Amino acid sequence: MKKRIPLHTQIIIGLVLGLMVGLGVVKLGISPDFTLNYIKPVGTIFINGLKMIAVPLVLASLIVGVSNLGDITKLSRIGGKTILTYIFTTALSVTIGLVIVNIFNPGKSLPTDTRDNLMSLYDETADSKSLQAEELKQQSPLQPLVDMVPENVFLAATDNASMLQVVFFAIIVGIALIQIPKSKAEPVIAFFEGLNDVIIKIVGFIMILAPYGVFALMASLIVEITGDNPDSALELLLALLKYSLVVLGGLFFMILFIYPMILKLFTKVRYLDFFKAIRPAQLLAFTTSSSSATLPVTMKQVEEEIGVSEEVSSFVLPLGATINMDGTSLYQGVAAVFIAQALGMDLTLSQQLLIVMTATLASIGTAGVPGAGIIMLIIVLESIGVPAAGIALILAPDRILDMFRTIVNVTGDAMVCTVVASTEGELPEGLVRKANPLTAS
16 A cells, blocks of 8 residues: 655645746746646635635634633633633734744845736735725724624625624624523534534645645746746745745744743743653644644643643643644734735734734634644735735745644643643642653653
8 A cells, every 4th residue: 555645745746846837837938828727727726715614614613612611600710811821822923923024024035026026916906905005094993893793794704804703703602602501502512513523624625735736826926927037936935935934933932932931930830841741742743733633642741741630631722722823823924924025015003913913813713723724814814905815925835834833833732721720729849740750751
């Protein structure tokens, strides 16, 4: 039986082949019509597939996540600490991503000619964005809060740009399910759990198309933006490398500085011991790119190696796998600004603050499976008026970056779990791993 090629390897192969085909078309002077008419549509189908499942993915996973809180009166204290901490770390991670991307400006590394070509591709969208910016200037400062409440939830569900309204509705439904009698809530929760499982399976189906989608998007992108100058393709790849390094720098900053600082402030756990304790979960997160798949190992390590009680870990960690995506949120902030920079669009401060709010809330509905982060990025892009098709610029390195940001997601879940347990007085004086030499290796 032949060994199946891992998905990330397939995507890298698709990237390389797409690059080679795009450069070959340009170098050999072949008409771009075939590439644009018969190859590019495959990439468009891939993007449309991601857009197709965005609303049901957020709706189902968020309703399930909120309803899993159970008895509000019993879990209000722990639940309040957990949710507030998750929201804080997520918003902080997006902010860090925005700060570093504005410092290094990876999207502005593109040469003027390449940027102009990209702008011409999305010229109509850029014009409409300017008109929308003028309209925003005349709105009330509280208009974003007004816009969060949908007049018609079904209408909101037909527009990915209205995802904040879907998030608001899902949260209200989740809270209502906790309040009504359990016998009546269980069938509804079971329906959304089933829907959530179905959507996650569909994500897997769509990701099968990812290598072909990346190939098609990269080939057509090279053909469209290089024109008669193949050197601009190399400059685009260098800009992607700079973008990737900015994302990785932000992710490592979270793991090596932010999380240790939070642990030091709220617990007596040494961060080196903490990282050693959850190392197996981090390695599994890297190889699977799935917070959900890593969850059993994360719970085992946190309980057996750090000493968190099962009561706390069984509540905090599953909730974290559903609503806490620090690495994904940081990446979304960097990617959104990078794409806007690459398209020559200057984002205002209010638009970047909207990225923080949208990415924070969207992360609540992000499924802990490979590829889900790119769906939420589309939501973030559309919320600030940046063309969703711009994800073609960052899809190539996305699978590799997904492996690293999943490590941050899982580490953040374990860190918050440890903090909550410590504030509840449920952590032993020393790590369990110190008392058990067999687990110290």
